[in-house]
Amino acid sequence: MSDEIADLVIIGSGPAGMAAACEARSAGLSVVVLDEQQAIGGQIYRRVETAPSSLLEILGKDYTAGQKLIAEFRSSGARCIAGATVWNVTTEGVVNYVTDGHADEISGRFVLLASGAMERPFPIQGWTLPGVMGAGAGQIMLKGAGAVPAEPVILAGCGPLLYLLAWQYIRAGVKIAAVVDTTKRSALFSALRHFVGAVKGWRDLLKGIKLIAAIRRHGVPIYSGATDLAITGIVRAEGIDFKIAGKPQHVAASLVLLHQGVVPNTQLSWSTGAKHRWDDQQLCWQPETDANGRLGDSVIYVAGDSRGIVGANASAVQGRLAALAMARQLGHADTAARVRRLLASLQRYTHVRPFLDTLYRPQQKNRIPDDDVLVCRCEEVTAGQIRKYVELGCKGPNQTKAFGRCGMGPCQGRLCGLTVTEVIAQKREVDPSEVGYYRIRPPIKPILLGTFAE
Amino acid sequence: MTISFEGKNLEVPAGISVASALLAGGARDFRSSIVGNAPRAPYCMMGVCFECLLEIDGVPARQSCLITVRDGMKIKQQLGAPELEDINAGVNHE
Ligand SMILES: Cc1cc2nc3c(=O)[nH]c(=O)nc-3n(C[C@H](O)[C@@H](O)[C@H](O)COP(=O)(O)OP(=O)(O)OC[C@H]3O[C@@H](n4cnc5c(N)ncnc54)[C@H](O)[C@@H]3O)c2cc1C
Ligand code: FES
Numbered sequence: 001m002s003d004e005i006a007d008l009v010i011i012g013s014g015p016a017g018m019a020a021a022c023e024a025r026s027a028g029l030s031v032v033v034l035d036e037q038q039a040i041g042g043q044i045y046r047r048v049e050t051a052p053s054s055l056l057e058i059l060g061k062d063y064t065a066g067q068k069l070i071a072e073f074r075s076s077g078a079r080c081i082a083g084a085t086v087w088n089v090t091t092e093g094v095v096n097y098v099t100d101g102h103a104d105e106i107s108g109r110f111v112l113l114a115s116g117a118m119e120r121p122f123p124i125q126g127w128t129l130p131g132v133m134g135a136g137a138g139q140i141m142l143k144g145a146g147a148v149p150a151e152p153v154i155l156a157g158c159g160p161l162l163y164l165l166a167w168q169y170i171r172a173g174v175k176i177a178a179v180v181d182t183t184k185r186s187a188l189f190s191a192l193r194h195f196v197g198a199v200k201g202w203r204d205l206l207k208g209i210k211l212i213a214a215i216r217r218h219g220v221p222i223y224s225g226a227t228d229l230a231i232t233g234i235v236r237a238e239g240i241d242f243k244i245a246g247k248p249q250h251v252a253a254s255l256v257l258l259h260q261g262v263v264p265n266t267q268l269s270w271s272t273g274a275k276h277r278w279d280d281q282q283l284c285w286q287p288e289t290d291a292n293g294r295l296g297d298s299v300i301y302v303a304g305d306s307r308g309i310v311g312a313n314a315s316a317v318q319g320r321l322a323a324l325a326m327a328r329q330l331g332h333a334d335t336a337a338r339v340r341r342l343l344a345s346l347q348r349y350t351h352v353r354p355f356l357d358t359l360y361r362p363q364q365k366n367r368i369p370d371d372d373v374l375v376c377r378c379e380e381v382t383a384g385q386i387r388k389y390v391e392l393g394c395k396g397p398n399q400t401k402a403f404g405r406c407g408m409g410p411c412q413g414r415l416c417g418l419t420v421t422e423v424i425a426q427k428r429e430v431d432p433s434e435v436g437y438y439r440i441r442p443p444i445k446p447i448l449l450g451t452f453a454e
Numbered sequence: 455m456t457i458s459f460e461g462k463n464l465e466v467p468a469g470i471s472v473a474s475a476l477l478a479g480g481a482r483d484f485r486s487s488i489v490g491n492a493p494r495a496p497y498c499m500m501g502v503c504f505e506c507l508l509e510i511d512g513v514p515a516r517q518s519c520l521i522t523v524r525d526g527m528k529i530k531q532q533l534g535a536p537e538l539e540d541i542n543a544g545v546n547h548e
Contacts, residue, residue, distance in 0.1 A: 036501065038522055043500070050469075085520075118502045128505075130482045130495035137499035140519075144499075145474035175509070235493055236482060265502075377497075378488040378504065409488070410515070412502040415497075445501075446515070 001349020006032045006079075008326060009095050009108030011086050011268065015312045016304025017114035019318030021078035027327035027335075031078040036085040036096055036445075040073070041066055042116055044135070044312045046143040055146055058171045062101050062207075069316065075402075079326060088442035089113070091298040092271055098447060110299045110326040112268055114319060117262035117305035120284070120362060122157060123369045126231025127258065131238075135165045135259035137180060148174045149255050154240055156180035157259040157437075159360045163211045165245050165257070170218050172443040177253040179215060180221045180242055182229065182260065182363050191359035196197050201352025204311075223249065229366065231256055262364035264306045267414060270440035272300060278433040282309055283367065284418060285437055292325035293318060301326065309339050309357075314349035315344050368422045375423065376416040378409020383423050396436040397421055410446060413438040455525035466547040472497060472518035472529065473506045475488055484518070485532035 002005070006031035008015045018040065033040075039047045043064030048056075056064050073080075082097065088096035124130065135155055141147040142165075152175040155166050160406040165448060166179055174451045191198070198205055208271045226242040232250070233239070239252035263309045267278060269287040274295040276285040286308040293301040300323040304315030321342050324335045370377065371384030383406055386394075389403040400406040407413035407420060417438055425432040457464050459470055462515050466475040473496045476484070483493040496506035499519045509530040510516040518529070 034518060099526050118500065119498065126493060128483075128487070128497075129490065130493050133495075133497050133499070141477065141497040145470035145478065147470075147478040167541070235479070269484065339538050377494075380487055407470060414502045 003108045004032070006030045006107070006110065007330060008032075008110045008254070008323065008407055009034065009093070009106055010078075010112045010113060010114055011035075011079065011089070011095065011130075011315055012114035012116055012137075012304070013037075013040040014074075014114060014116045014304060014315065015044065015066075015069060015114070015274065016114065016306075016315040016319035017042065018073040018319070019316035020112050020114060021176045021302055021324040022069075022072050022076045022318040024052045024321035024327060025076040025078055025334045027324065029323070029327055029330065029332060031076070032108070033078055033080045034084040034086055034095070034106075035080070038082050040080060040082065042308065043140075046140065046144075051143070052146070055143070058168055059143065060168065061169075074102050075413045079439045082451075085445050086268065087445040089268055089272055089300065090174060091300065096442075098445075103447070104193065108299070109330065110301065112293075112319070112322055112326075113300060113302045113306055114304045114315075115265045115268050115306040115310060116315075117257060118265045118414065120261045121160075121367060121419055122258040123158060123373050123375055123383070123416075123419050124229045124231065124258075124366060125370075125373055126233060126237065128374055129231055129233050129235070129237045131254050132231055132256050132258060134261070135162050137300065139165050139258045140166070142168060142172065148172050148442055151175070151254045152177035152253050153257060154178050154180060154253045155259070156226070156240055156242075157366070158183045159213075159259055159261040160208055161262065162259040163208065165259075166215045166220065169286040170215065170220070171399070174349065176215075177221045178251045179220055180240060181222060181224045181230065182226050182366060183224065183360060184363065187359050189359065192374045194355040194358060197351045197353070198355035200348070201355070202354040203227065205355070221251075223251075227365070228364065256347055262305065262309055263359055263418060264308060265414075267412070267440055267444045268419040269300075269302055269306065270437065271296065271376070271442050272298070272446045274298075274300070276437065278421075279308065283362065283422075284309075287422075293322040294325065294452055296388070296413070300353065310353060313357045314346055314353075317346040317349060318348060327379050344445065349398055367419065368426050375419045376399065376406045376409065376413075378411050378415075379405040381416075381450045383419075385421060386423050387427045394424070395428070396424060398436065400424075407438050411438065412444065455523060457525075457529060459529045460531060464531055466523050468523065470523060471499070472508065472510065472516075472521045472523055472527070474519070475523050476518070476529070482539040483531065486534060490539060491534070 013035040
């Protein structure tokens with residue numbers, strides 16, 4: 001084990017982590033960045049450094065834009081450790097990680113969690129069948145491997161990433177059997193409450209509108225306002241059933257990509273014992289931080305989508321603001337003017353968020369499923385079983401363990417946690433904040449026993 | 455480079471994940487579920503869901519979406535309960 005000490009250890013090399021590293025380096029801090037992926041860039045800029053030009057062409061401007069930040073990062077003098085999976089962070093700034101089967105440790109005067117987002121679980125009938133994946137997963141195969149579906153594919157759900165992937169697939173020549181859009185017809189009206197913000201964020205809105213127009217222009221069938229989604233098939237996905245205005249519909253395909261937004265990847269912040277609050281607008285847990293992203297009075301900060309979904313540009317700005325806050329504490333910088341400029345751009349990038357959150361609020365039934373739907377994929381626990389636990393006195397996710405193995409499989413509750421919270425809250429008729437979440441303990445990633453053998 | 459899945463050789467490009475390589479090569483079932491023994495395959499491709507667990511070069515329960523292909527890799531399905539369960543069962547929850 002090494003006992004290296006840096007001013008700042010950053011977990012995650014997405015926009016938030018890279019921007020924080022650049023800013024901290026400008027202020028004179030020593031910086032080490034860890035990421036479990038081999039290539040830097042995070043989710044949005046995955047492999048942008050080495051992507052062939054044909055792929056850049058398909059993925060579009062917002063992807064290629066990442067090259068600028070990566071270039072700044074590469075010349076910043078931050079040390080980058082790739083393929084490093086962090087499994088423990090202490091409130092004193094010790095970070096434990098594994099690279100290629102070796103356990104290692106590094107300490108930071110400060111630690112920044114910039115672990116990003118994951119796709120929101122989409123628990124519907126049949127979602128565990130081979131041939132059902134997240135739309136983000138489909139995009140990861142495109143960015144990471146240049147791989148696209150060979151046969152017609154169905155994209156179902158809602159949210160910017162779903163339409164973006166449809167547009168990217170069209171450019172890549174993929175045949176899309178249907179886009180099954182779960183955005184409610186009435187959602188636009190409630191979203192217009194946030195009209196002012198939406199107008200200020202018109203650039204982002206316009207992008208979305210252009211995407212959907214392009215998808216239509218290419219003759220992809222779009223089913224709007226779809227409800228009652230269920231994947232069909234016994235051992236493989238064969239298609240999707242749904243209803244439009246109450247009328248049953250079916251589309252066949254061997255690959256169905258589901259998506260209903262992204263949620264913060266909070267495993268690390270939970271594991272440090274930090275407080276989290278339920279965000280009713282984004283329907284997810286967010287770590288409680290101060291304005292700069294600091295967790296309580298610890299040395300840990302959080303920035304980017306792992307703090308609350310804000311998108312790539314705002315994530316980068318949050319990373320910079322957090323870095324400046326740390327630099328101030330280390331006595332390194334006069335930052336006031338810089339902070340003012342960054343705060344202004346943060347505002348500009350987040351204007352459109354409340355509008356998007358309302359418009360693409362995932363349907364209740366796709367978050368809090370019927371009794372027969374599997375919620376915990378690992379241990380195969382259904383929503384009905386969880387409701388039974390509640391009848392027997394189970395008050396929150398932590399206690400489901402006393403009744404069954406829900407949330408105790410290898411994914412450590414990542415893919416069922418939000419659903420379990422909401423199912424219990426609905427059954428108990430209380431707010432999710434009262435129900436709580438699993439108590440997450442390190443190791444937050446599985447470690448093979450041999451890792452510590454030396 | 456060449457990898458093998460369940461004894462069958464596959465030619466795959468370098469630098470991509472094992473899960474991507476197998477899916478692109480037409481593989482569908484990666485593991486079977488612990489309780490119901492139902493077929494499962496990668497869902498998230500980013501290390502979250504653990505549906506992509508495979509036995510790689512004799513080591514069970516590897517997250518194949520996070521592992522890059524290497525020439526000569528021998529890959530098998532992960533059937534039933536992965537060993538990592540024994541290591542992690544319950545430690546992360548009270
Ligand atoms: C699958 C997916 C695809 C997306 N695609 C787009 C897109 O095309 N366009 C868009 O505008 N937005 C996209 N988003 C939204 C996206 O999250 C962006 O808003 C942006 O990438 C957020 O930046 P970030 O720096 O907060 O996190 P990320 O970019 O997600 O970066 C987080 C990084 O942390 C690393 N990490 C996480 N946990 C650990 C750990 N324990 N140890 C070590 N490293 C760890 C991850 O490997 C990752 O590289 C996508 C989201 C997802 C989930
Ligand atoms: S596919 Fe989800 S962890 Fe690998």
